[in-house]
Amino acid sequence: xxxxxxxxxxxxxxxxxxxxxxxxxxxRRVLVLESRNHVGGMLGDAQFRVASMPxxxxxxxxxxxxxxxxxxxxxxxxxxxxxxxxxxxGAMVSGADAADAAAYARLHESLIAKARALSPMxxxxxxxxxxxxxxxxxxxxxxxxxxxxxxxxxLRELMRIALSNVHDLVLDEMPDGPLAGAMAMDxxxxxxxxxxxxxxxxxxxxxMTHANAATGPDQAIRHMPDGGPxxxxxxxxxxxxxxxxxxxxxxxxxxxxVEDDQACGVALASGEEIRAHQVLSNAAPATTLIKLxxxxxxxxxxxxxxxxxxxxxxVARLDFDLAATPELxxxxxxxxxxxxxxxxxxxxxxxxxDTAKHGRxxxxxxxxxxxxxxxxxxxxxxxFVPAMPDGGWSTGLRNQxxxxxxxxxxxxxxxxxxxxxxxxxxxxxDIETGYHVPGGHWHHGEFRIDQALMLRPFDGAGQYRMPVRxxxxxxxGSHPGGDISGTPGFNAANAALSDGGK
Amino acid sequence: xxxxxxxxxxxxxxxxxxxxxxxxxxxxHQQSWVNWMGFASASVLDNVxxxxxxxxxxxxxxxxxxxxxxxIVGPDAxxxxxxxxxxxxxxxxxxxxxxxxxxDEDGNIIDDGTVFRLATNRFRLCSQEPQLTWLDDIAxxxxxxxxxxxxxxxxxSLQGPTSFAVLQALGIKGxxxxxxxxxxxxxxxxxxxxxxxxxxxxxxxYEIWTSPKSAFKLWDALVDAGRESxxxxxxxxAVEMARIEAGFLLPGKEFISARKVLRTDRVRNPFExxxxxxxxxxxxxxxxKRALQALATKPLRRKxxxxxxxxxxxxxxxxxxxxKKHEIGMVTSALWSPTCKRNIAFAWLDAxxxxxxxxxxxxxxxxxxxxxxxxxxxxxxxxxxxEIVEKPFFxxxxxxxxxxxxx
Numbered sequence: 023x024x025x026x027x028x029x030x031x032x033x034x035x036x037x038x039x040x041x042x043x044x045x046x047x048x049x050r051r052v053l054v055l056e057s058r059n060h061v062g063g064m065l066g067d068a069q070f071r072v073a074s075m076p077x078x079x080x081x082x083x084x085x086x087x088x089x090x091x092x093x094x095x096x097x098x099x100x101x102x103x104x105x106x107x108x109x110x111x112g113a114m115v116s117g118a119d120a121a122d123a124a125a126y127a128r129l130h131e132s133l134i135a136k137a138r139a140l141s142p143m144x145x146x147x148x149x150x151x152x153x154x155x156x157x158x159x160x161x162x163x164x165x166x167x168x169x170x171x172x173x174x175x176x177l178r179e180l181m182r183i184a185l186s187n188v189h190d191l192v193l194d195e196m197p198d199g200p201l202a203g204a205m206a207m208d209x210x211x212x213x214x215x216x217x218x219x220x221x222x223x224x225x226x227x228x229x230m231t232h233a234n235a236a237t238g239p240d241q242a243i244r245h246m247p248d249g250g251p252x253x254x255x256x257x258x259x260x261x262x263x264x265x266x267x268x269x270x271x272x273x274x275x276x277x278x279x280v281e282d283d284q285a286c287g288v289a290l291a292s293g294e295e296i297r298a299h300q301v302l303s304n305a306a307p308a309t310t311l312i313k314l315x316x317x318x319x320x321x322x323x324x325x326x327x328x329x330x331x332x333x334x335x336x337v338a339r340l341d342f343d344l345a346a347t348p349e350l351x352x353x354x355x356x357x358x359x360x361x362x363x364x365x366x367x368x369x370x371x372x373x374x375x376d377t378a379k380h381g382r383x384x385x386x387x388x389x390x391x392x393x394x395x396x397x398x399x400x401x402x403x404x405x406f407v408p409a410m411p412d413g414g415w416s417t418g419l420r421n422q423x424x425x426x427x428x429x430x431x432x433x434x435x436x437x438x439x440x441x442x443x444x445x446x447x448x449x450x451x452d453i454e455t456g457y458h459v460p461g462g463h464w465h466h467g468e469f470r471i472d473q474a475l476m477l478r479p480f481d482g483a484g485q486y487r488m489p490v491r492x493x494x495x496x497x498x499g500s501h502p503g504g505d506i507s508g509t510p511g512f513n514a515a516n517a518a519l520s521d522g523g524k
Numbered sequence: 525x526x527x528x529x530x531x532x533x534x535x536x537x538x539x540x541x542x543x544x545x546x547x548x549x550x551x552x553h554q555q556s557w558v559n560w561m562g563f564a565s566a567s568v569l570d571n572v573x574x575x576x577x578x579x580x581x582x583x584x585x586x587x588x589x590x591x592x593x594x595x596i597v598g599p600d601a602x603x604x605x606x607x608x609x610x611x612x613x614x615x616x617x618x619x620x621x622x623x624x625x626x627x628d629e630d631g632n633i634i635d636d637g638t639v640f641r642l643a644t645n646r647f648r649l650c651s652q653e654p655q656l657t658w659l660d661d662i663a664x665x666x667x668x669x670x671x672x673x674x675x676x677x678x679x680x681s682l683q684g685p686t687s688f689a690v691l692q693a694l695g696i697k698g699x700x701x702x703x704x705x706x707x708x709x710x711x712x713x714x715x716x717x718x719x720x721x722x723x724x725x726x727x728x729x730y731e732i733w734t735s736p737k738s739a740f741k742l743w744d745a746l747v748d749a750g751r752e753s754x755x756x757x758x759x760x761x762a763v764e765m766a767r768i769e770a771g772f773l774l775p776g777k778e779f780i781s782a783r784k785v786l787r788t789d790r791v792r793n794p795f796e797x798x799x800x801x802x803x804x805x806x807x808x809x810x811x812x813k814r815a816l817q818a819l820a821t822k823p824l825r826r827k828x829x830x831x832x833x834x835x836x837x838x839x840x841x842x843x844x845x846x847x848k849k850h851e852i853g854m855v856t857s858a859l860w861s862p863t864c865k866r867n868i869a870f871a872w873l874d875a876x877x878x879x880x881x882x883x884x885x886x887x888x889x890x891x892x893x894x895x896x897x898x899x900x901x902x903x904x905x906x907x908x909x910x911e912i913v914e915k916p917f918f919x920x921x922x923x924x925x926x927x928x929x930x931x
Contacts, residue, residue: 283809317665318607321629321811326661482629489814 027053027298029518030288032275032314033497035063037511038304039258039269040079041496043087044515045302046265053296054262055288057274057458062255063304064457064464065506070341070446072453072464074401075361075392076254076506077232078245082145083508089257095233095242096361096392100200101434103366103386105351108200112233112241118201125196129205134241136180137230139168144231144502144509147485147517148476185471188226189217189368203365206372207388208243211405212464212504214334216375217368225469232507243505244361250394254506278303278315278493285492288314300492300518304511306459306466307331307479307499311488313458319490327480331499332473335450335462336378336406338387340427343444344398348435356393356400356435364389364430378406383423386430400438402427409450409462420447465504466497475501486517494518539564542589543678543739547747551757558760561654561674563590566759573862575762579725580863582754583684585746586763588731589739592637592654593677596647598668605639605647607810608662610794610803616641621705621720625794625802626658631815632782632791633799634658635775638722640707648673652775658783662811678739682746683729683766685920686753688928691719691730693749700927702730713745714738724763726770726919728928753931768859768868771830771916773797778828778856778870793819797828798915827878828856830917833867833910836860837895844871845892848907852877855893861917868917869893869910883912 031042034056042052054061064072078084078093098110108117113130115123146161169177183191188209192202206217209226216222233241247253262269274291278301287297303310308328311317317325347355356362365371365388374384390403404427411419424445431438450462459466467479476484479499486494496514498504542548542563549555553570565587569575578584596604606613609624616622618641625636637651649655659670682690691699696712699719707720715738723729734742747755767774775781779792794803794816803816833839838860844853858869873891876882883889895906922928 283814312665318603319809321814322607322658322661322664323629325664329664 029300030298031302033304034061035304040508040511041515043261046267052267054269055273056271059272066255075244080507080509081235083512087261091247093245093247095240096244098361100204100363102200105433111239122196126201129195137227138234141231148501183223187218188222198367203367206368214336216372221470302494302496304497308460309458332468333461333463334409338404338407339448340402341446342400342442344441362391375406378408381408381412415449466499469503486514543736544587547743560590568759572761575758576765578756579766583686583690584758586681588679588681592651593674594649595671595673600666600668601645604663604668612804612807627812628782631793631812631819678736679733683723683725685931689753689930690750703926725766728922768857769918829878829912830915831871831910832913834908839893839895842893847890848892
């Protein structure tokens with residue numbers, strides 16, 4: 023069989039599409055293979071999206087792909103247990119004590135500045151412990167200069183807080199409450215760490231890099247494109263296909279083919295074999311390396327580290343089909359540019375984490391909700407839920423989760439319960455089986471200091487290139503990490519491009 | 525005066541008695557034991573010279589039960605072993621044994637040992653150091669069962685020119701056709717045992733593997749059958765002498781396992797150890813292959829060589845100097861070889877001194893060993909000239925002659 027494609031991309035998640043688009047725009051003949059019946063991965067299932075609120079594509083990625091997608095920052099509304107609401111736009115807070123609002127603004131500005139200084143590192147191949155190219159040194163120098171420019175006290179402050187926990191960081195500045203909770207939520211969302219876990223400041227800084235392209239009240243980690251999440255996927259697909267790339271859905275890859283220690287294509291579950299010079303996998307690292315490639319091509323230590331990636335999802339997703347637009351407790355109708363966070367504060371989030379960590383469902387999980395008026399759908403992200411609850415995810419427990427979530431939302435959205443017509447629930451286990459992510463983790467691996475930079479997803483696999491030549495990881499398991507940014511796909515495509523492979 | 529305390533045969537210095545312990549303890553006039561994997565192993569039974577010369581002239585019994593032994597069974601057994609070691613195991617036929625090394629992902633040696641292919645899908649691995657967790661890592665994703673059989677197998681090394689005569693006297697039929705590195709199962713005197721023509725002495729010899737229940741029976745049968753052939757139980761020290769003469773390396777002496785080193789520059793790769801011949805790049809991926817391929821293209825930083833030293837003083841732990849001035853290496857194992865009548869040693873030499881091309885240049889082979897001697901409480905330093913020689917120091921045609929002669 024002759025080689026037809028320059029590159030095959032496994033998985034049409036947004037990072038896979040970004041990688042495919044990058045390669046296709048450089049004249050590579052690419053094929054994207056997706057096992058599900060839709061493109062877009064966790065962002066793309068129109069019936070039930072894992073990611074209902076995307077963050078904006080990294081500006082560098084959007085620019086490289088020529089994507090001009092109009093999107094709008096989402097306003098954050100924090101609802102406490104008593105139904106009182108606090109509004110946050112960027113650093114600006116309304117509905118809270120003036121002193122607390124000022125403290126929030128100060129902390130927010132300071133964190134945004136630090137995130138901005140660090141952001142050049144997002145779009146670089148992380149430096150290797152034994153292999154660092156001049157381009158990487160250049161980016162590191164750039165980042166270093168950025169940090170210097172922060173000034174001595176800010177730099178010292180960054181060193182002080184970088185590895186600490188968000189709970190202490192925030193409570194040093196303000197009393198615990200909805201504002202502190204909102205920040206703790208952003209630091210812990212999607213992971214298996216509570217606000218008191220060390221390293222949560224780092225994940226907060228990472229998430230704040232999504233916002234740093236904007237200024238003032240537009241600074242938001244969540245942006246809703248015109249046309250919803252689907253518009254982002256459509257835009258990415260358009261770049262791929264207009265550049266001559268192919269995308270096939272319902273085409274599950276069963277095996278990565280290797281010849282002479284070089285990836286040379288894939289075999290589909292249907293038995294079909296497709297050849298390519300390079301294979302980029304957007305699947306989770308363990309799925310790619312252990313299931314699709316096979317440990318026989320890898321050293322035992324490498325496989326061991328891959329097996330031991332911390333990747334335990336503790337987030338459930340619930341979609342409620344509503345009879346009408348829900349109203350907030352202040353009487354206003356909820357719109358699609360609002361992000362409703364239900365929490366009493368950082369301590370409450372830590373308690374929810376503790377409960378879930380021990381295998382039980384918390385009474386009051388922390389919720390992040392948004393409303394899609396087109397489909398009359400309220401999408402809720404609930405954390406923390408146990409990945410492996412005592413007794414498993416029974417129907418009874420799922421129903422209980424639905425009830426708990428509605429009860430938690432009720433003070434902020436009075437009368438919500440009566441509007442609910444249908445409810446869908448996705449547990450970490452559902453994410454694991456539905457998206458082939460061991461542990462059901464959103465980001466294919468916990469974002470922690472020991473799984474960041476050149477250690478993401480694990481030592482020895484941190485530079486997109488795998489030991490088998492021509493095989494690359496291009497998903498959220500790789501640097502810089504999860505959320506919707508496109509940066510892992512962008513960086514992996516650049517690695518593949520610089521390796522030739524044509 | 526009668527001594528009130530007799531060494532208890534079961535517990536010696538906190539060490540565990542092996543399957544042959546009572547027999548060895550009875551023969552051990554020195555009661556001198558060393559720790560071998562937690563077992564009490566005799567270092568000398570009565571006199572190391574007698575024991576050494578028994579290896580070279582008679583037949584000897586040495587308990588090798590403390591060795592780590594693993595059984596790898598299942599449909600993927602061949603693939604797992606082939607993935608573990610640097611040698612091509614697919615070429616190893618059932619009933620054959622191979623000396624092999626295995627490496628970590630950086631191409632540094634973890635351990636060496638012998639691979640027994642007992643059947644198509646059944647292997648046994650004997651190693652110096654515990655490897656169970658390593659084997660588990662290697663076998664991840666493969667359909668095999670790995671069992672630590674270290675305590676389920678009692679093993680004796682029967683070595684020496686008359687070792688075949690001993691087995692013949694036992695009436696074991698078919699043992700004469702065993703070629704070096706063959707292994708086969710035999711039944712004799714009510715004992716079921718596997719006999720392999722393997723050993724650590726560079727001479728004719730066998731290793732006998734049986735169940736611990738048959739241990740005493742095997743011992744007694746061998747001692748009884750070997751009476752005319754001068755059979756003699758021996759300790760570790762004599763074996764070590766024969767080991768050096770035969771040119772075999774020992775983990776913990778010539779190199780440290782890459783899994784045990786604390787200092788990162790103490791790891792050693794097969795090429796440095798002169799074991800490049802055991803690395804087969806033509807077979808599919810094995811652990812460390814990519815790193816070894818990269819190492820194979822780079823100049824060596826050091827080399828393990830066999831050296832011969834002038835005079836007769838063993839050079840244990842000695843440093844080696846070029847032109848008596850620059851320190852360039854050290855001795856790992858050393859011995860005045862009673863059979864070769866040569867003062868021999870293994871030594872590490874920093875590059876380029878171990879390289880044959882360099883050594884051929886005039887003046888380059890001007891190597892000196894610094895030997896410290898204590899003569900009646902006074903330390904003296906002796907500089908002795910040394911030169912690189914071929915391994916092994918000792919081998920004998922009867923090692924490979926099949927069928928072996930009775931002597």
